[in-house]
Amino acid sequence: MGKVKIIATIGPATEKPEVLRELVRYVDGVRINFSHGNANEWRTRVFNVREFRGDVAILGDLRGPGVRTGVMKPIYLNAGDTVEFRFANQSDGNYVPIPNQSFFRVITIDDIIVMNDGRLRLRVDKILSDRVVLTALTTGSINQEKAVVIKGKDYPIPILDDYDREALRFAVEVGMDYVGISHVRSSDDIEEVRTELRRLGGDWIRLVAKIEGPDAVKNIDDVVCASDYVMVARGDLGMHFDLEEIPRIQSSIIRGAHKCGKPMMVATQLLESMIEQPVPTRAEVVDITNAVMEGVDSLLLTGETAVGKYPIEAVQWLKRVAGEYEDEVHVERGVLANITDRLALGIIQLAEDIGAKIVIYSRGGRFVEAISRYRPKVPTYVGISDERLLRRLRLYWGVEPILIGDVRDYEEGERETLNKLIKDGLIIKGDLVLLAHGVIDTYNDYGIRIIRV
Secondary structure: OOOOEEEEEOOOOOOOHHHHHHHOOOOOEEEEEOOOOOHHHHHHHHHHHHHHOOOOEEEEEOOOOOOEOOEOOOEEEOOOOEEEEEOOOEOOOOOEEOOOHHHHHHOOOOOEEEEHHHOEEEEEEEEOOOEEEEEEOOOEEEOOOOEOEEOOOOOOOOOOOHHHHHHHHHHHHHOOOEEEEOOOOOHHHHHHHHHHHHHHOOOOOEEEEEEOOHHHHHOHHHHHHHOOEEEEEHHHHHHHOOHHHHHHHHHHHHHHHHHHOOOEEEEOOOOHHHHOOOOOOHHHHHHHHHHHHOOOOEEEEOHHHHOOOOHHHHHHHHHHHHHHHHHHOOOOOOOOOOHHHHHHHHHHHHHHHHOOEEEEEEOOOHHHHHHHHOOOOOOEEEEEOOHHHHHHHOOOOOEEEEEOOOOOOHHHHHHHHHHHHHHOOOOOOOOEEEEEOOOOOEOOEOOEEEEEO
16 A cells, blocks of 8 residues: 555445445545434445455544534525525525524624535625525525535534434444544544543544634644544635635644644545546646645545545545655654654664665554654554554554564564565565564663564
8 A cells, every 4th residue: 555545435426335345445544424324324334344345444524513504495596696594493495494593693794604515605794683684695505404604613512412422322333443523623622522432432433633614723733732633624624714725724734733743634625526527637636746745644535436426536546646746755853752753763764774674563553653753765564463453553654554463572573574574575585674663671672673584
């Protein structure tokens, strides 16, 4: 697999077994969007992924707090048309029902309402006692159960509702590896989800903070450092911020993640044109290349593989472009938080200087995460005895997890990992190998050996 990891969203376009079996050959992780479908559909997707390829990481993406339209018939608007939003659960078609008082508490005159992934924009013109009058700035439609975003504002809503609590319960039940927290605003939101997972017995699940709203951007350091993984969720960012601001925000999030030692992914519209076309645009290729060269750990496809006409081609193109530029990544290596980081950086620099492949055995993953953080330029393999840990590390830049059996100690783990790599042809006669682990047994023993195969 490549150094930059590939994640694909499973949806109607890829849930058929024959398509999913082909898709998982090319990816390191899959995403299941809890905003769509039901538990039976999610369970079938998880079961099929595990059956076709058991070492792929699975990310469950929470719907998150937000305001959505109620039950209604579609309303079509041209630019300049007016429409009313009322506090109601359903509508007869003459207005848009909003069954959440938070919307009416937050809005002010001249606020911009954004819907349909940014395609429909409306301006708030009047706020009356029982309704709000808006003018459409663009042409589009409003449908039931669709998100209502106020540009530049987050809703003061608890991070977890009953729907997302059930989704978390499901994630624990089926053994998911990561959970994405949508519309996160601060570290408090992350800790609330973490506490709920502990209550459900899902301590192993790692949390992905989705940076997509103004509060998360404002509190970026706080949010990033409290998370286990970071997502630059450009779809919602583009609904809150002017489009020309998104590249700057993306870069600042990536820098913040590097600084705090957290892995990160970029999502949304990486290959949007491939929903309808079999090849990407030149602009999309440049966009992917920029993200890769900034040092992201992974790239996430959403609509391209969930509903697109060319899901397999999309992941193939993403791997092809990422693979072309992943060796040109240059990240700041000067951030050394603790002795584990210093040991990891020293091992990488030594291996690069002598041209050795790195082979590690890991039981907890912390040392591997530190190795990945400093982006080794040499092949790096990690022996893992625990399948859950292996799937989690699958989404870390530049490390290739290898499943081995149970071993007595780290030295045996290194030997078994090396033997499997030789058997699989990943290490051949004449290769220089640096064997290492992150446990410091004594002051003079750092668990490092260099051998010639």
